[in-house]
Amino acid sequence: MKRTFDVIVGSALAALATPVIIVLALLSAVRFRAWPFFTQPRAGLGNRPFRVVKIRSLAASTPARIDKYQLQAVRISRFGQFIRGHHLDELPQLWLVPFGQMSLVGPRPEMIHLLHRFDDEHLEARSRHRPGCTGLWQISPACAEMMYESPAYDMFYDRHRSLRLDLWILRRTIGEVLGEPPAPLIDVPHWASSARDAHRDSNAFQTCGVRINAIALHDAVDTVLAAKGGLTVHLCNAYTLALASKSDRLIRTLNQSGLNLADGMPLVWIAQQLGYAHIDRRVYGPDLMAAVIDRGQESQTRHFLFGSTPEVLDALGTEISSRWPAAKIVGAIAPPFHDISDDELRESLHTIDTSEADIVWVGMGTPKQDELVERLGALSSRTFVAIGAAFDFIAGTTSQAPSWMRRNGLEWLYRFASEPRRLWRRYVFGNARFVWVNLRSRPTRLADVVT
Numbered sequence: 001m002k003r004t005f006d007v008i009v010g011s012a013l014a015a016l017a018t019p020v021i022i023v024l025a026l027l028s029a030v031r032f033r034a035w036p037f038f039t040q041p042r043a044g045l046g047n048r049p050f051r052v053v054k055i056r057s058l059a060a061s062t063p064a065r066i067d068k069y070q071l072q073a074v075r076i077s078r079f080g081q082f083i084r085g086h087h088l089d090e091l092p093q094l095w096l097v098p099f100g101q102m103s104l105v106g107p108r109p110e111m112i113h114l115l116h117r118f119d120d121e122h123l124e125a126r127s128r129h130r131p132g133c134t135g136l137w138q139i140s141p142a143c144a145e146m147m148y149e150s151p152a153y154d155m156f157y158d159r160h161r162s163l164r165l166d167l168w169i170l171r172r173t174i175g176e177v178l179g180e181p182p183a184p185l186i187d188v189p190h191w192a193s194s195a196r197d198a199h200r201d202s203n204a205f206q207t208c209g210v211r212i213n214a215i216a217l218h219d220a221v222d223t224v225l226a227a228k229g230g231l232t233v234h235l236c237n238a239y240t241l242a243l244a245s246k247s248d249r250l251i252r253t254l255n256q257s258g259l260n261l262a263d264g265m266p267l268v269w270i271a272q273q274l275g276y277a278h279i280d281r282r283v284y285g286p287d288l289m290a291a292v293i294d295r296g297q298e299s300q301t302r303h304f305l306f307g308s309t310p311e312v313l314d315a316l317g318t319e320i321s322s323r324w325p326a327a328k329i330v331g332a333i334a335p336p337f338h339d340i341s342d343d344e345l346r347e348s349l350h351t352i353d354t355s356e357a358d359i360v361w362v363g364m365g366t367p368k369q370d371e372l373v374e375r376l377g378a379l380s381s382r383t384f385v386a387i388g389a390a391f392d393f394i395a396g397t398t399s400q401a402p403s404w405m406r407r408n409g410l411e412w413l414y415r416f417a418s419e420p421r422r423l424w425r426r427y428v429f430g431n432a433r434f435v436w437v438n439l440r441s442r443p444t445r446l447a448d449v450v451t
Helices: 002-032 078-085 088-096 112-117 120-127 152-160 163-177 195-203 217-226 238-244 248-255 265-273 285-296 310-323 342-355 368-379 390-395 403-407 411-418 420-440
Strands: 037-043 049-055 103-105 132-134 204-207 210-213 232-236 259-262 302-307 328-333 359-363 383-386
Touching: 002 049, 002 078, 002 088, 002 103, 002 163, 037 112, 049 088, 078 088, 088 132, 103 163, 120 152, 132 163, 152 368, 204 265, 210 238, 210 248, 210 265, 217 259, 217 285, 232 238, 232 368, 238 248, 238 265, 238 420, 248 368, 259 265, 285 359, 285 390, 302 310, 302 342, 310 328, 310 390, 328 342, 342 368, 359 368, 359 390, 368 383, 403 411, 411 420
Parallel strands: 103 132, 210 259, 232 259, 232 383, 302 328, 302 359, 359 383
Antiparallel strands: 037 049, 204 210
């Protein structure tokens, strides 16, 4: 389907663009007194070399292998700034689409001599696609950097590639040429990023705008252990969804995940009302983490702990070693309390990748942990689970509500009574908003609305 789309639409766009290319080429020839077209060796499908065609936007004496940072020292004419700023110098690349050397949408073709700067996982993901005339990286704020510095965009495209996503990227490309701001990954809508994962919606429902997967605890454990990486998991409760109902950003974050699990009895009750009779208990974060660690002993699953404080992580490590002697905890990070910067994120990912962890448990509280899990998941092929307060509960640093309160949807009352000054807003206003949003917009089985 993608190749057929490229041939038909690419040929039409190439024909429409040719008169514009000719005019720009004549202006370039006059401005730089040189042949207006030039070619560069780039990495194509399978990282095999091919040559791209571009309109000259710099003086003929400019070195061919100059990169973005070196270019900052080069004086660029107004004409050059204009066609580069609007990506018009790359219009001749449309000619390569019908012949199969490029696609309309895909990773940006990188210069051959820079491939050694990419990590192996990023390079492999790029190699599976024809390079694109446009793509996620090209329309993003990260295009001011080098491609190897922002692997999230190529990794996301490799994971979610679909005709829907291509159409969205093409639409945003036109918008950016016309002056729209760049599009970070978080702006990718659920309908555009989920076509390859449509099976997620076949057994799911929607409430407060968020997809909740209607799977029981034992199925969630099986899914996490069988994922072999590339999965992001969120534990959702009434408070999570109350926050999402006020934040399009959080809705997009949760809906682009692999699994959103019902970690709250109100969600269990909604699931049962919608006909999911097998959902008779919540997927409680501490239970999920404990079951995965327990089951993972046999397969030597490697776990990484990310979140909380050094004291809690120490207590958690001790408790895990005591309860599950064969469990493999290969690393732990207590991140800073402020928002994690890109540099801090890359440093943390390096530590995680070096540990060769299979599953990374992230306990930082919602919505911070949810946004971080999707950032990490876009950059890494490991499984990331946003686990909430499970670290504190398993470590024993925070007391849990009695099981009868948890079964009957009263855990919030126990926690409220334990920490009223910290949690009163969360439970008074959060629970009220959750109820109000669901009364205003009824939850729906996604299988009934997916086309």
